[in-house]
Amino acid sequence: MFKKTSTTSGYRDPEVLVGLDLGTSKITVVVAERDGPAGEAQIIGMGQAPSHGIRKGMIVHLDQAARAVRQAVGDAENMVGLELSEVTVSFSGGEVRSVRSKGMISLGRSPRAVKQLDIARVIEAAQADVSVPANQMILHTIPVEYSLDGNSGIDDPLGMNGMRLDIDLESVIVPSATVQNVYNCVENAGLSVTGFVIKPLASALGALTPEESVAGAVSVDIGGGTCGVAVFADGRPKHLAVVPVGGDHITNDVASVLKIPINKAEEIKKEVDLFSPETLEHTEKLEFDHNGRNYSYSLSELTEIVQCRVEELFTVLVKKEVGASGVSMLPAGLVITGGGSRSIGIDQYLSRVMDMPVRAALPIDSNRMPPGRNGPEYTCASGIIKYALEQERDPFRYMEQSLDLLKGQSRGSAAQSGSRDYDAGSQEPARREGSIFQSIKDVFKELF
Ligand SMILES: Nc1ncnc2c1ncn2[C@@H]1O[C@H](COP(=O)(O)OP(=O)(O)OP(=O)(O)O)[C@@H](O)[C@H]1O
Numbered sequence: 001m002f003k004k005t006s007t008t009s010g011y012r013d014p015e016v017l018v019g020l021d022l023g024t025s026k027i028t029v030v031v032a033e034r035d036g037p038a039g040e041a042q043i044i045g046m047g048q049a050p051s052h053g054i055r056k057g058m059i060v061h062l063d064q065a066a067r068a069v070r071q072a073v074g075d076a077e078n079m080v081g082l083e084l085s086e087v088t089v090s091f092s093g094g095e096v097r098s099v100r101s102k103g104m105i106s107l108g109r110s111p112r113a114v115k116q117l118d119i120a121r122v123i124e125a126a127q128a129d130v131s132v133p134a135n136q137m138i139l140h141t142i143p144v145e146y147s148l149d150g151n152s153g154i155d156d157p158l159g160m161n162g163m164r165l166d167i168d169l170e171s172v173i174v175p176s177a178t179v180q181n182v183y184n185c186v187e188n189a190g191l192s193v194t195g196f197v198i199k200p201l202a203s204a205l206g207a208l209t210p211e212e213s214v215a216g217a218v219s220v221d222i223g224g225g226t227c228g229v230a231v232f233a234d235g236r237p238k239h240l241a242v243v244p245v246g247g248d249h250i251t252n253d254v255a256s257v258l259k260i261p262i263n264k265a266e267e268i269k270k271e272v273d274l275f276s277p278e279t280l281e282h283t284e285k286l287e288f289d290h291n292g293r294n295y296s297y298s299l300s301e302l303t304e305i306v307q308c309r310v311e312e313l314f315t316v317l318v319k320k321e322v323g324a325s326g327v328s329m330l331p332a333g334l335v336i337t338g339g340g341s342r343s344i345g346i347d348q349y350l351s352r353v354m355d356m357p358v359r360a361a362l363p364i365d366s367n368r369m370p371p372g373r374n375g376p377e378y379t380c381a382s383g384i385i386k387y388a389l390e391q392e393r394d395p396f397r398y399m400e401q402s403l404d405l406l407k408g409q410s411r412g413s414a415a416q417s418g419s420r421d422y423d424a425g426s427q428e429p430a431r432r433e434g435s436i437f438q439s440i441k442d443v444f445k446e447l448f
């Protein structure tokens with residue numbers, strides 16, 4: 001299951017884990033090495049390339065995106081001196097839905113210890129209630145909460161005694177075509193996909209401290225084209241969503257208000273404090289030269305437009321996702337990360353409009369990441385490694401769809417039919433309960 005990687009001499013090293021984050025602005029490859037057989041992993045390299053062929057987190061040009069992936073992989077390979085061959089991929093894009101369902105099984109007339117097979121059965125029972133529209137697939141199946149004999153809040157029922165096991169399950173449903181395109185893109189770049197993780201989950205794992213994820217927090221990764229939202233409580237994800245608005249929308253607002261090119265608007269966005277309450281009241285003018293012309297604009301007008309955009313993003317779109325999580329108490333508040341969280345004063349601004357504590361987070365492993373590649377835009381990439389490790393420790397935590405469904409349309413066949421014409425959406429995946437149960441069976445095969 002793990003990300004085997006080979007040195008240039010062909011030696012395969014199961015101790016190396018590789019993650020690939022397909023971002024709208026940049027593609028990142030993270031390489032980590034395990035400290036020991038069951039230990040943590042240390043990030044040993046981060047490769048990067050500007051993103052091409054990806055818009056709002058979604059692949060819009062397969063060949064361009066595959067070339068960008070290859071470039072980022074080459075950058076990482078140079079840094080770590082290894083040839084990378086297998087990756088866990090984080091992506092978003094398209095419609096991502098999080099659906100809650102319940103399942104129950106009887107353990108018998110007298111109490112007995114819960115076995116791994118019981119957990120698989122109760123997951124399957126909850127899964128049977130999830131209806132997946134045509135051309136969509138379940139990417140993750142996440143146990144949110146277990147109850148034993150009506151006692152809720154059981155973190156891990158394995159080995160515990162009871163007569164009845166209940167589960168609340170979260171299924172993350174995405175368009176099959178989106179997943180297939182990501183799969184083909186990575187395979188076309190010469191890599192094998194060993195797993196997928198939806199971006200908001202990877203970002204939350206990279207950003208939240210264990211205390212925050214247990215107490216209750218909402219993690220928002222403000223990327224270029226998207227915001228990944230994850231509500232965590234009791235150490236588990238309660239809800240995951242992708243909102244198709246990101247930092248690039250703010251840049252576009254600045255460009256359209258000031259009637260200037262995007263690259264100039266991007267510079268202004270990064271340098272000017274657009275979020276402090278004082279800026280709104282200032283009569284000060286924003287002055288700059290561009291192409292030999294002097295521009296002068298009202299700073300308060302610009303600030304108002306940007307603040308309106310961000311206020312709507314958080315008080316309407318993010319709040320809607322928090323509401324859908326069913327978590328009413330978030331004592332650890334809002335944790336923002338991603339490149340957009342670098343905006344000057346955005347944390348204090350969000351604390352005012354959301355009326356909750358806000359922390360602008362670096363990756364929790366930032367002090368062990370390469371200098372210059374340890375900022376908030378790398379939180380998601382670093383979280384992929386945490387995801388891979390957690391999944392290895394507890395295979396039932398974030399179960400993934402079996403990749404077998406995607407293999408039929410991988411590199412060879414996509415190349416033959418012409419990747420541009422490829423329409424994975426027309427491939428109706430096999431019946432979902434069958435395929436998720438297949439992944440559970442695969443887990444068992446690995447365990448025994
Ligand atoms: N100093 C800064 N101030 C404000 N915004 C910034 C700053 N630095 C980067 N950004 C913004 O962060 C965004 C890019 O963030 P990031 O690299 O996390 O995105 P991504 O992961 O490629 O995209 P996505 O996750 O949406 O697919 C851009 O909109 C960029 O303008």
Ligand SMILES: [Mg+2]
Binds near residue numbers: 199221
């Ligand atoms: Mg991102």
